[in-house]
Amino acid sequence: MKKSYVVYIVLSLLILIPLVVASVRYFMPVPNDISYQSEEYQTDDVNFLYDITLSDENGESKSKQAIMDQVYKMIDESEDFLVIDMILFNDDYDHDSLDFPPLSQNLTDKILAKKEENPDLDIVFITDPINTFYNTYTPEHLEKLENAGVQLIYTDLNKLRDSNPLYSGFYRSYFQHLGHSTDGWLTNALRPQGPEVNIRSYLHMLNFKANHRKVVINEQDVLVTSLNPHDASAYHSNIALKTSGPIVEEFLDAERAVVNFSGGNTQLFSEFKDQIQSEETTGQYKVKFMTEGKIKENILNMINNAENDQRLSLGLFYLSDRDVIAALKEALDRGVEMRLILDINKDAFGNEKNGVPNKPVANELISYETPPEIRWYKSSGEQYHSKFLMLETEDEIIFNGGSANFTRRNLDDYNLETNMMVTAPKDSDFSRQVTRYYEVLWTNEGAEYTLDYEEESEESLAKTVLYRIQESLGLSTF
Template sequence: MKALIKLARGLIYGLAGLGLLLWLGVVLSRSVTLPDGLAMRAPPRLLEDPQLLVDTTFINEAGERQSDQQIFDAIFALLEQARELIVLDLFLFNHFAGPEPETTRDITTELTEQLIAARAANPQLQVILITDPINTVYGGQPAPHLDRLREAGVDVVITNLTALRDSNPSYSGLWRWTARWFGNSEQGGWLPNALGEGKITLRSYLRLLNFKANHRKTVVADNGQGQLQAIVTSANPHSDSSAHSNIALQFAGPATHDLLRSEQAVLDFSSNTVRIPKRWLTPQDATPAPAATQPQIEVLTEQAIKREVLSRLAATAAGDSVDLAMFYLADRDIIQALIAAQQRGAAVRVLLDPNRDAFGREKQGVPARPVAAELVAGGVDVRWCDTHGEQCHFKVLIVRQPDRVHAVLGSANFTRRNLDNYNLETDVAVHLPADAALAQSLTGWFNGLWNPPTEREFSVPYAVYADERNHLRWAYRFMEATGWSSF
């Protein structure tokens, strides 16, 4: 009996000690302050030279998968013009492939060769590439394409994720105390690489479990005549992602300088030496605020994206329409705002990826399917992208009112991690007269996905992938609330 009491006492003390460690870890995680310059909302600027760019993968009448692509062709055209400055901030930039590698396009190699060629043709050209440590498996593997870029004179900056707030506080606080100080080794390790080929260290997996990222996808380059052009997108230069459906906006004008300032903020805490020349960070000429009736653009990062989305949804009324195409939708505030807009009389349509395809691996449908069930129960019309190995990787909200169209698009999924100042994200918000060419393009694009022509099978009704099982709903709610998830 005494032995049992002693064992029980030991278990109680052990659990109490573990609870104390977890509590201290959470406290330490929450003590991390957001670096300066993040959660940026730039002033409204006149939208100049906008162009909607879309990659779409679909099934044709013969039952074959086809892919129409515009985004990286436009990016490469931008890079070819540059003579003074190129700044890229790109999340997935690697050759990692799943068990069924995608063969649509080797975008990783294409972009690598393009940047090397740009430097060779213009040795005075400054090229800055900011990327995420996932591309070196958090320091656990070499990245030969990044080494080639460094050799060509490209300033390659790996984002310092430890400067960011922790989305997974019950783990990350303890990691900061312990495993963080052991660093990592590019010589590899003894564990299989879940992201691709080769072996990696345990330290790589311990870093991965922080579940944080520089998830931005931006390109800024001069046009050879002293002006800047930019692209903000949802697309990654990742070969195994080359068939994904994505969206982008290309634009010029003062907002390009705002975009560069948002990137300088990342350089400030990720590099001691690489900086964007100050003359590029502000427009050369004073730029008055655009008139309310003119096309406008705002650069948004991190939580500023969520504030804009919630503001636009809250302002909807009967007669307005809301269209959302999203890869991951999980943020509780936005889900409730979509349902509230529908109940106020706005026509809300949500097009979701079914969250089943992940680079040759099949997923369980979280968070999309339990979230879709909740939306449908609230009266929202939901359809699914009919994926066939690829992902429906769009991240765009369109709000149409009688005289104006508002859209928010870019890198951010609508999840807690993407919108609550954990990941690094970049979107743009555009505000347009209802008859503007870009407004018409956005409306036509979404309508074509929602009601695809017979020669292009793209979306299917809610019932096709509906899954209303309780365990999925509770799994999603737990993962979204705690940060123990990849979304």
């Protein structure tokens, strides 16, 4: 056989193997008990919380924070167990040019103080390996938690489906066999002043996958939020939903699934379920929660069930999923009133972004023959990081919010996500809270929260093409 043929065959195999691996991993099922939805529960205990950063009448940026205070309260109130699942839990940012409150250290101190007060309290903290720059180093605050007896679980991302198959096929075929290393000689892109990292860390990061859930659970309550306890995220605008009752048990099952496939001790979760302080209840609110792809099913059901005398209101950090966009257009065709508040996608921890995906998606929707109303959240360097959809009917409000951006990666069983859905009577306290929140932002009552669409509109073929490629192939972080 000619030498050139041998080289050709070898090169072909080197390319074919990753393509086969990518195909298998792309279509593989999710781990057991992932992509789940609970049954619907009734309760009188539902709370809506939000953080907001705004521009006051003098043009000065001001921040009103409530969600972390609720997290601290749940830590204080925990007596039997505490489970936290959060993706970004660090102080990674450029400390030379930016300055943020020590959110991650404050949360660490709160947990350590609680553990010192109650040494027998079982605490499980589930997080994403991004906080160790993919196993390159362990930050001091995470070491302190482990040393204090907190069970720290780093999500095994290799068990998740690959949203970036063109790259992940090569990674799984070749790069992952390099393993991990604590050696560092490259600048840390997440924190330039932090520990140096290595090529293996960056190779892992380029898979663009994450445990993106944001949940806090104790024996009484559960909180689902869009917030990250990350210093550089301290001023982001976020939302949260808190409830109690038998649904807490199902939340524990969902978190146990992550611990299970990540190699942690799941025996504690059986004990936790015996310690839940709840009874079967009735109430005016219906609540259920969903994870991963089940979030998309519920979102699409809400949109598809909206009628021409009803209104959909969305508040989103990212909107890019093509199925959701198609459903929104169909709802517009049916005469559904629709409003969107979108992040401009221009700020990311001191770095400037290009407006993708929200700007090309907004341009697509506003150019539709029956366009929605769109406003941009006015940023002062932070992000409008909320992720929710609200349907207003004659008799009730249905609100679906949590960690999931409305993107392919977040909704199609790739990232790990958690949302909660609340159905409330139109005249209830919850309904008044969520509709009031939206109206204040939409009308700029008392401050400047949002901008007219025209102030940040952009029609760019290049960005539209870029967005469509990134969304379909997973070649992005959204």
